[in-house]
Amino acid sequence: MNLRTMTWSVLAALVTVSTLSAPAVAGSVTIKGSDTMVILGQRWAEEYMKKTPTTTIQVTGGGSGTGISALINGTTDICQASRSMSAPEKEKVRERYKTTGVETIVARDGLSVYVGDANPLTEITLDQLKLIFTGKLTSWKELGGPDAKIIVYSRENSSGTYVFFKEHVLKGADYTPRAQTMPGTAAVVNAVAKEKFGIGYGGAAYAKGIKILKVKKDAQAPGVLPELANIKDGSYALSRPLFFYTRDKPAGDIKSFTDWVLSPEGQAIVSKVGYFPVN
Amino acid sequence: MSLPASAEGALEGGLPFVTETSHLRHPSDTPRWSSDAVSSSDGSIPMTVGGVDPGARVSVGAQRARLVLSSPPRWHRIAEIMIRVLALSAIAAVVLIFAFVAREALPLFTSHEVHKEVTLRQMWTAQQWPGYDAPDHIWQPVSEIPKYGVWPLLVGTIKVTLVAMLFGVPLGVGSALYVSQYARPRAREIIKPVVELLAGIPSVVLGFFALMVMASWIQDAFGLESRLNAIVAGLALSFAIIPVIFTISEEAFGAVPRSYVEASIALGAARWQTILRVVLPAASPGIAAGVALGLGRAVGETMIVLMASGNAAILSGVFSESVRTLSATIAAELAEVVFGGAHYTVLFYLGTLLFLVTFVVNSAGDWIINRMKRRLGVAS
Numbered sequence: 001m002n003l004r005t006m007t008w009s010v011l012a013a014l015v016t017v018s019t020l021s022a023p024a025v026a027g028s029v030t031i032k033g034s035d036t037m038v039i040l041g042q043r044w045a046e047e048y049m050k051k052t053p054t055t056t057i058q059v060t061g062g063g064s065g066t067g068i069s070a071l072i073n074g075t076t077d078i079c080q081a082s083r084s085m086s087a088p089e090k091e092k093v094r095e096r097y098k099t100t101g102v103e104t105i106v107a108r109d110g111l112s113v114y115v116g117d118a119n120p121l122t123e124i125t126l127d128q129l130k131l132i133f134t135g136k137l138t139s140w141k142e143l144g145g146p147d148a149k150i151i152v153y154s155r156e157n158s159s160g161t162y163v164f165f166k167e168h169v170l171k172g173a174d175y176t177p178r179a180q181t182m183p184g185t186a187a188v189v190n191a192v193a194k195e196k197f198g199i200g201y202g203g204a205a206y207a208k209g210i211k212i213l214k215v216k217k218d219a220q221a222p223g224v225l226p227e228l229a230n231i232k233d234g235s236y237a238l239s240r241p242l243f244f245y246t247r248d249k250p251a252g253d254i255k256s257f258t259d260w261v262l263s264p265e266g267q268a269i270v271s272k273v274g275y276f277p278v279n
Numbered sequence: 280m281s282l283p284a285s286a287e288g289a290l291e292g293g294l295p296f297v298t299e300t301s302h303l304r305h306p307s308d309t310p311r312w313s314s315d316a317v318s319s320s321d322g323s324i325p326m327t328v329g330g331v332d333p334g335a336r337v338s339v340g341a342q343r344a345r346l347v348l349s350s351p352p353r354w355h356r357i358a359e360i361m362i363r364v365l366a367l368s369a370i371a372a373v374v375l376i377f378a379f380v381a382r383e384a385l386p387l388f389t390s391h392e393v394h395k396e397v398t399l400r401q402m403w404t405a406q407q408w409p410g411y412d413a414p415d416h417i418w419q420p421v422s423e424i425p426k427y428g429v430w431p432l433l434v435g436t437i438k439v440t441l442v443a444m445l446f447g448v449p450l451g452v453g454s455a456l457y458v459s460q461y462a463r464p465r466a467r468e469i470i471k472p473v474v475e476l477l478a479g480i481p482s483v484v485l486g487f488f489a490l491m492v493m494a495s496w497i498q499d500a501f502g503l504e505s506r507l508n509a510i511v512a513g514l515a516l517s518f519a520i521i522p523v524i525f526t527i528s529e530e531a532f533g534a535v536p537r538s539y540v541e542a543s544i545a546l547g548a549a550r551w552q553t554i555l556r557v558v559l560p561a562a563s564p565g566i567a568a569g570v571a572l573g574l575g576r577a578v579g580e581t582m583i584v585l586m587a588s589g590n591a592a593i594l595s596g597v598f599s600e601s602v603r604t605l606s607a608t609i610a611a612e613l614a615e616v617v618f619g620g621a622h623y624t625v626l627f628y629l630g631t632l633l634f635l636v637t638f639v640v641n642s643a644g645d646w647i648i649n650r651m652k653r654r655l656g657v658a659s
Binding site for chain 2: 062063065066069148156157163175178179181191194197198
C-alpha cells in the first residue's frame, strides 16, 4: 500500500466516523474482495475521489471468498470478485436481506499461465495444464523442455482465482498436494520469477518479470496469448469476467461510482492497469 | 518511649521493620502501630514503635529493647490485591482461551451436521477418495468433497521443527557456553545483547528475509528442486528460537556453583575437562529447559513458516520438499471459512492440538527449570 492510499484509508476511516453524525455531508463506499482486482479497485478509487472529493472509497483485498462473506455479513458495500457467486452464496444474500444481489461485470481478465523467463516452452494446452496442476505430469521433459521437475505454484483456497482455475482448467479435480500455495498473485509471480522451473497462474495485470505462456484450447488449436483482441473475440480460453457484487440495486454513491467505473474514463483505467475493458 | 530518629525514618519510607522475635504478634492483628506490650518473661526487652505509646506499662528501664512489628498502610494491601488480581487474570486468560478454542472444536465430536462432511476417523486415517489411485491422507478443504487429512500438516510441523532444533540447539547452547565460559568480559558484553536482540526481530521480517533471500541461497547452494521447503523454513525458524535457548542456557551455565569448578580445577582437571565433565552436566537441566521452551516456540510459530515453507500439504519424509504446518494452515484458511461450518470446526480442532502440544512442551520446560533451581540451591 503506498502512502497515498494509506492516507486515503485513514481519511476514509475518519469520514466514516464523522458520517455517523452528519450523514448528508459526505458519502463513503467500502469495497472488499478479490486480490486479483485490488490494484484495479485502488486505481478506480483514487481517480474517482479526485473527481468527487465528497465521496471516500475504501478498497481492501483478502480474496473473492473473503469479499463475498463480507457482502453476506454486511461489512462491505461492494464485493469485488474474480469468480461468480455460487448458488448457495446468492441464496444467503436473498435470505438475509430479501434482495436478489446484483452482479455487474466491470472488467475482463485473461487468466495467465506464468513460467520462468528462461523456460524454453512457449505454449501449453488446457489438458497439459490440468495434468500439471493435478500432479499427473511432473517433468518439463514431457512437454519438450529440459529434464527438470515442474514446481507447481497455486493460490490459497480463499482466492477466487484458485476456484476459477479449479473449475475451468482442472474441471473440479483437486490440485496436487505438491502445489505450493501463495498468499497472493504478486507472491505467485515473485515465486515463479525466482524459480527456474516453476509454473503458476494469475491475473494478466501482475505479469512482470516472468513469461506468459500461449494457451491452446486443444492440441490442434493455435496458441493464444491473453491480449485484448483475443479476449474480445473469445479465442483466449481462460478469459474471465471480473465482478462487482452489491446486495441491492446500486443507489446513491454506489451507483454513481459503478456508473463511472463502466464509463469510458473508468474503463480506460482498466486497460492502464493491465486488464481488459468490458466492451 | 520514643524511637531513635533513624528507625523512624526507615518506617516512614514504608519498609516494615522486622525482627525475628518469637512472641511478636502478627502484623495484621493490630490496626497501625502496634502498641501491645509483650511481657518480658523470657528476658527480652519489648520496645514499641511509633509516635504514640499507649503501652506505658512497658518497663522503660529495661536493658534491651524489643521491636514490635507494624502493619503496613492500607494502600499496600490494596496494591497487593490488585497485583494478585492481575496475576490471576493472566491464568484466567489462558484458561478462557483454551476453553473458547476447545468449544469451537466441539461440534467435530458431537454435531451430526459436521459429521456429514468430516469425522475424526476420516481426519486421522487414510481414505480412498474418488479420483485418487490409492487410499491417502489428503488436505483439500475447499473441494467438491472436502478432505481434511491431518497427517500431512502434522508431519510438516514436525519436519520444520526438527530442522529448526537441529540448527538452533547447537548454536544456542554453543554460544551460551562460549559466552559464559570462554569469552572475555568485553566480548561477552557485545555478544550477549546481540544474540538477545535476535529475539526482538519481528517474525514477519525473518519470514520475508527467508522468502526473498535465504531461499535462493539455499537452492543455489544445494541444488534443491523446490525453492521454498522445510529446510529454508526451519533455518529461518531457528533464528527465532536461538535467543530463547541461548538466554536460558547461559543462565544455567552461570548458575553452576563456583565451588564445583574450583574443586575440579583443584583436582588438576584441565579447563576443557572441567567444562565437559563438570559444568555441562551440572547445567544440563537448564539446557534441557531452554531446548523445551525453544521447541514450544518452534511448534507454534506461524508467520515465518507461512512465508517460507511453500505451504504444500505433502505427506513425506523428504526435507527438501515444501511443507504446510498446522499453524500456517490456521492462519491461511481461517479468514475465509463459514462461521460454525465443518472447515471452521476442523481449524479450531487443529488449534486445540497446537495449544496442547505447546502447553505440554512449555510446562515441561518450566518444570525442568524449577527442578534445576532447587537442586542447585541445595548443592550450593
